[in-house]
Amino acid sequence: MTNHKEDWLLWQLSDSALPTGGFVASSGLESAIHSGNVHDITSLSKFLASSIKNYAHSALPFVSDAYIAAQSVDDEHECYEHLERLDRLYDACTSNNVTKRASKAQGVAMLTLYGKSFADEDDQWNDVVSKFKKEVRKRSVDGHFPVCFGLVARLVGLTLGRTQHLFLFLFARATLSAAVRLNIVGPYYSQRLLTDCQLYVEITLKETSTLRSEDAAQTSPLLDIFQGRHDNLYSRLFNS
Numbered sequence: 055m056t057n058h059k060e061d062w063l064l065w066q067l068s069d070s071a072l073p074t075g076g077f078v079a080s081s082g083l084e085s086a087i088h089s090g091n092v093h094d095i096t097s098l099s100k101f102l103a104s105s106i107k108n109y110a111h112s113a114l115p116f117v118s119d120a121y122i123a124a125q126s127v128d129d130e131h132e133c134y135e136h137l138e139r140l141d142r143l144y145d146a147c148t149s150n151n152v153t154k155r156a157s158k159a160q161g162v163a164m165l166t167l168y169g170k171s172f173a174d175e176d177d178q179w180n181d182v183v184s185k186f187k188k189e190v191r192k193r194s195v196d197g198h199f200p201v202c203f204g205l206v207a208r209l210v211g212l213t214l215g216r217t218q219h220l221f222l223f224l225f226a227r228a229t230l231s232a233a234v235r236l237n238i239v240g241p242y243y244s245q246r247l248l249t250d251c252q253l254y255v256e257i258t259l260k261e262t263s264t265l266r267s268e269d270a271a272q273t274s275p276l277l278d279i280f281q282g283r284h285d286n287l288y289s290r291l292f293n294s
Contacts, residue, residue: 060212063210080236099250111265115270140267144157
């Protein structure tokens with residue numbers, strides 16, 4: 055793949071118009087604001103840094119493993135078995151139902167996106183994606199977002215490094231979008247914070263880019279509590 059084509063795919067996959075449902079979740083921010091833990095720019099910046107690190111340690115290893123499974127396995131059935139195992143492991147490692155619900159919704163949206171927008175009729179991986187999506191609808195597997203993201207990124211032709219960067223960028227952008235809609239920061243200053251997030255992402259990737267699913271861990275239990283409390287809020291803007 056030429057660099058220009060990969061750059062184009064990056065722009066396309068990072069477009070806010072991409073129908074993957076990333077903006078329906080606040081990643082625990084709404085709950086953190088309600089509890090008073092996030093109340094100004096300083097506390098929001100700390101929340102972003104902690105959230106990016108936590109997400110990189112808990113979810114990024116599954117993105118990497120799903121990518122590698124699609125890259126290194128020639129047999130579609132064997133690849134599907136790898137993906138199913140990763141999906142079940144991610145579900146077991148995710149302790150709260152709010153995060154699981156958001157991950158499942160975004161995961162199936164990612165599979166649908168590939169099937170309707172990127173797949174060719176003679177693509178050998180269509181059967182893997184179709185089977186995975188079918189099993190999700192049958193509720194035999196959950197189709198979590200990190201697994202689906204890693205799979206689709208490999209199938210469209212992104213490199214692993216760019217896939218990892220994109221995954222964390224999208225997370226940071228979606229969290230800041232939630233912050234704007236929750237009126238904790240304005241749209242212009244949120245772009246400055248998003249620029250600052252590059253440093254958080256680069257530092258975190260040095261720690262997590264080589265981690266695999268068996269290394270996944272939560273680095274901030276408090277964030278997990280914020281996410282799990284979302285459904286108990288008296289009023290809420292986001293689904294999760």
